[in-house]
Each structure stands twice: as structure tokens, then as C-alpha cells.
Amino acid sequence: MKQIEVKIMGQSYLLGTPEQGDARLIDAVEKVDTAMCKIRDAGKIKARDRIAVLAALNLAFELSDRAPNPEPLAPRHSESSSPANGPAAPDDAQLEALIKRLDVALGIDGRLL
Numbered sequence: 001m002k003q004i005e006v007k008i009m010g011q012s013y014l015l016g017t018p019e020q021g022d023a024r025l026i027d028a029v030e031k032v033d034t035a036m037c038k039i040r041d042a043g044k045i046k047a048r049d050r051i052a053v054l055a056a057l058n059l060a061f062e063l064s065d066r067a068p069n070p071e072p073l074a075p076r077h078s079e080s081s082s083p084a085n086g087p088a089a090p091d092d093a094q095l096e097a098l099i100k101r102l103d104v105a106l107g108i109d110g111r112l113l
Contacts, residue, residue: 001017001018001019002016002019003015003016003017004017004022004025004026006025006026007033008029008032008036009033009037009040009048009051015029031059032055032059035055035058036051036052036055039051039054039055039058044099045099054099
């Protein structure tokens with residue numbers, strides 16, 4: 001296994017990658033860095049761990065949209081969410097509610113466990 005050094009939000013990480021996996025890992029790092037910097041630059045969240053959790057959720061949500069038959073994360077009660085129209089995109093209120101739920105779940109110390 002090969003190791004490469006990458007930067008995410010200005011912090012260096014030494015990551016292991018299988019042979020021939022460099023390009024995929026670098027692509028993944030760029031996506032994570034972009035997602036985290038976008039959240040940080042919005043200015044609402046400062047803690048690196050919370051930024052990482054939100055970025056992970058956003059990326060997972062994007063991946064689930066690309067899956068052939070994505071499982072819904074939670075039941076939707078929106079009128080625009082019907083089998084004919086497909087799932088509705090999350091609006092600002094839903095995202096804000098998710099951020100608040102994460103804040104409560106993470107608690108004061110910012111740890112999941």
C-alpha cells in the first residue's frame with residue numbers, strides 16, 4: 001500500500017492508497033475539501049468536526065441521488081415529493097433543521113460517541 005499526503009481545509013493528512021488508486025483518492029479528497037470549504041465559507045459553522053459531518057452527509061445525499069433506487073433518508077411530507085415528480089430537493093429550512101439536529105446530537109464536546 002502506498003501513502004500520499006493531501007490537504008483538506010488546509011490541514012495535511014497522510015493517507016494510504018492501494019496501487020493504482022491515487023487518482024480516485026485524489027478525486028475524493030478534492031470533493032471532500034470542496035464540500036468542507038463551502039460549509040466553512042458560509043460562516044455559520046466553525047468547528048472542523050461539525051463541518052466534516054455536514055460535508056459527509058451532503059456527499060452521501062448526493063450519492064444516494066445517483067443510485068438506481070435510492071432509499072429515502074426520512075419520510076417526506078412535501079406535496080412536490082411524489083412518485084411522479086421524484087423526491088423534492090431539500091430546502092433551506094430542512095437543511096437548517098438538520099444542522100440543529102446535528103448540533104444537539106453532537107452536544108457540547110462535538111463527539112458522536
